[in-house]
Amino acid sequence: MSKLAIAMKITLETAFHTTGNLRRLGVDRALARAPEGVPVLPATTLKGFLREKAELLLQAWGHPVCTGPEPDHLCKGPEPCLICRVFGSPRWPSSLHFSDGHLINEETTSSVRAGVAISRHRRAAFPQRLFFVETTSLPSTQWHARCEGYFPSPSLAQEAAALVALAARWGIAIGGGKTRGLGWIRQIEMEARIDDQVVPEAELKAIWQAWWEGRHVAEN
Template sequence: MSVVHILRAELELATAGAVTAPESLTIGSVLRPDLPVARDAWDRPYLPGTSPAGSLRQQAHRTGREEALFGNVRPGNGTDAPPSETVAIASPIRLLGTRLDLPQPLEPAQQLEIRRRTAIDRHRAAAQPKTLHSRELLPPETKILLWLRLDTPSLESPLLDELVDLLATWRPVVGRGRTTGHGQALLTRVLKRSIDLDTADGMRHWLMTGGPALVDDHATVVYDHEKDAVPSLLPELFGQPLQFRITDALHIGSGNVLDRPGHRTGVSAILRDHDNLPIVPGSTWKGVLRARCEFILRSVGLNACSSVGENAGPCGDCVLCEAFGWTERTGAHKQAPPDAEPPPSVGARGRLVFADTVVRESTVRIRNHVALDRVFGGARDAALYTEETIENGTVTVSIRHDRDIPELARAALLLALDDLAAGRFGIGAGTTRGQGTLTALSATGHLLGRERTRAVETLRLHHAALTEEAPA
């Protein structure tokens, strides 16, 4: 017989996130988000086991133990099998299932957030047609329970110790959107129950119980975040968060319109998180800063993605694509001729992570706007609109990275942040009419001023190297 080890890993979402299931949409799903949360047969939010299994496999890949812990299917190498055959190695670790527990104080209608996004036309700096889409997200503090099974010949096993160590160093991320801060999770605790099937008690427990009850009160805690914690957050790119103050007003819309009793028009609502606090989404930071980085590199003659022309979009070859990520569906490769060789990859995930930013100490006001008649110079009929704006708030921008960032990309990003602090561009809507301007607070201003000279020198050295390599 053998010993069955059942482990229960307890995770908690630190940021909103979810595994989506667009394949679940049907003809009658026109009112549902374009990317709904994956659900089980009882229509409850669900986390497929393939998501944490793939994340754990990637963690094992960093230590070179991917195949030993999670199996593999690879071509024969001529020793174990003929080259024409494949070698299939079963995974000794089995992921038995998952369960989600959403925060209880929330009402059922508030448990899931719908986040809307759109792509931006790089040339017009406005919304690109036919790119608006919506996504469902689980709220932060959602509990995730994960059960794993490992069979070994005896109670003590190096493979079991390796699995526990792997879990202890795991930085789980749930679902898509990780470079915009979604799905960041924290492993809080791991429980283990070893069931010796050679003993009467072990066999009785195995036969008389099942499901989550297999990990009962006799389980031992093999990892506790409060006692054995490793750094759970990715390192800051500049060593510290960056703090800014809203200079004028800020509007980042949620796509919702709030009704105002007694008024003819609704209010374009700002984007808020699950605690009803105004936020600047990570996608906004990533989009505006990447566009500014591209502008900076192109301005000094260095290679960067193009904003105009037939091939506008991520190129997949420059340092910014390496740092921010890219996808061929929106980049230059989609314009390639039919007979051209396909790109070696359909995209790559970025190394930078931009989290959602809560706006603190702010005042939300309602502003009325109206379009003007260009002929008569007065208000145009039926052109009144109203929107929420944020005033007098502060934001703390966290830019983290999960892999090394090219020095040129880091320099361009720092100069882009310096331009943001100087008011050379803004964020959100209405930046050409006095909105979206930010000012750096003292500590951030000192950091940008101190690092700016080094960043400029980095651009100068790369430009000089490029000039020397160019043919005469």
């Protein structure tokens, strides 16, 4: 088994439209906080965000991946699609496990407010969380988040790293999905390690190129 570990540094900012989105989506507004009261970036929010970007991109590039949110639309065949292989589905336990993100500078917590709402991904046992930060008192926050998992081969681990990295960058490139109130991510920097070796940027780019050309990279 190959161990993939991805460390992310996420820079958030809030655009003005967040309030409107919150009002519309505000069906589940419990605060996302760790037990000690510190705001967290919920793992489900981050995972849902990245999964959605990955789905949209691969689909646009002609790959047969399923797209949520209804479980009916997820993989039913004997083999999971690339998205389900990495992010999981009711039938395929996720290979990657995300942890809640934590503020890098915790002194700022008193002026940060976090909210959650259910997004389109309702299939999971845990509803996907939408997260926002008010910027009235704080222009920007930075968070550390991690995900890791074990894969049957180095190439499958590398493929998963490329998928997460691609989703992270693409989300920023288009300025976030404003209709879902996700425009608050300014940047996600990430470092992927497979069996403790940093995955070079060039290897990720080679996989993106292959996907863009409609090719598969790793086989099960």
